Ligand SMILES: Nc1ncnc2c1ncn2[C@@H]1O[C@H](COP(=O)(O)OP(=O)(O)O)[C@@H](O)[C@H]1O
C-alpha cells in the first residue's frame with residue numbers, strides 16, 4: 194500500500210459525528226506501513242472516542258487493501274505531522290508567510306487583555322456601526338473560550354451550511370441584521386466537548402477556518418474578528434497566519450486593565466500589526482434621573498497611555514444597562530437604539546476606524 198494513498202484517504206475523512214471539524218490525518222501522530230500491515234497512532238483526548246476512531250480507521254483503510262491494522266492512541270495532541278515532508282526552511286521574515294483572507298478589503302482584530310471588559314460588545318457594535326454607515330461587513334467570533342457574538346446578533350441557533358467550491362469546501366456565513374457572521378462556536382459541538390479539542394488542536398483548525406469561510410458573493414469591505422482574550426500564542430499565531438490591517442484594543446478604565454493594554458500594544462508591535470486605537474468601555478455612568486455623569490472607576494488614564502504608545506483613544510463607551518439588555522435580546526444597541534449616546538459613540542468610533550484604515554491604504 195502506498196503511503197501517500199493512505200494519507201490522502203485519511204485526509205478525506207471527517208470526524209463530524211463526534212463533533213469536531215478535523216480529519217483523521219489531522220489527529221494522526223504516527224503512521225507506518227509494511228506491505229499491507231498498517232500501524233497508526235492517533236491523538237484522542239479521551240478513551241470514549243477510541244472505538245469510534247478505530248472503526249473509522251478500519252472503514253477507511255480496509256478498502257485500500259489494508260489487512261492487519263494496529264491502532265494506538267495518545268492523549269498528547271499532534272505537534273507536527275510526522276509523515277509530511279520536512280517543512281521548507283523558515284522564511285527570513287516570519288510574517289512573509291501571511292496570507293490575505295480572500296474577498297475582504299480590510300481585516301480588523303478586536304482584542305483585550307482579559308475577558309469581561311466588553312470586547313465582544315465592542316466588536317459586535319463596531320461591525321454593526323460599519324454596516325449602518327453603508328458598508329458590507331462580516332463579523333467573525335474567534336473566541337473559542339466564550340463565543341458570545343452569535344447571541345449578541347440573535348443568531349445563536351443558526352445552522353451552518355457548507356458548499357463545494359473550486360477551492361474546496363467552504364462554510365457559508367449566515368446573515369444577521371445585515372452583517373455576515375461566523376463563529377467558532379458554530380463549529381464547537383457541545384458543552385461537554387473536552388477542552389483539549391478547544392485548545393491547541395482547535396486553534397490549529399481556527400487558522401485554517403479563517404480561510405474556509407464563504408462571506409457571500411459581494412466582497413466584504415470590513416471583517417471584524419473578535420479574538421479570544423489575552424496576549425498569548427493564539428493572537429500571535431493568528432498574526433502570523435493572516436494579513437491584518439489593524440487591531441483595536443478594548444479596555445476598561447481601571448489601572449489593572451491598563452497594564453493589559455500595554456501588553457496588547459507590545460504584542461501587536463511584535464507581530465507587526467498596526468494598532469488602530471483603543472476603545473475604553475464602561476468609562477462612566479450617566480444617572481438617568483439627574484443626567485449626572487459618574488466616573489465609577491475613577492478618572493481615566495487611557496488617553497495618556499494611548500499617547501505614550503503613539504496610538505489614540507478612539508472612544509469611550511458608557512456603562513449602559515440597555516447595552517447588556519439588547520445584547521441578550523440579540524439586537525446590537527447600534528440597531529436597537531440608534532439615537533442613544535452609546536450607539537452614537539460606536540458610530541463615531543467606526544468613522545474613525547474607516548478614516549484611519551483608508552489613510553493607510555493610500
Ligand atoms: N458598556 C456596557 N454597558 C453595560 N453592559 C456592558 C457594557 N459592555 C459590556 N457589557 C456587558 O458586560 C458583559 C461582558 O461583555 P462582553 O462583551 O461579553 O465581554 P468580553 O467579550 O470582553 O468577555 C456582557 O454581559 C455585556 O452585555
Ligand SMILES: [Mg+2]
Nearest residue numbers: 312313336341
Ligand atoms: Mg467575548
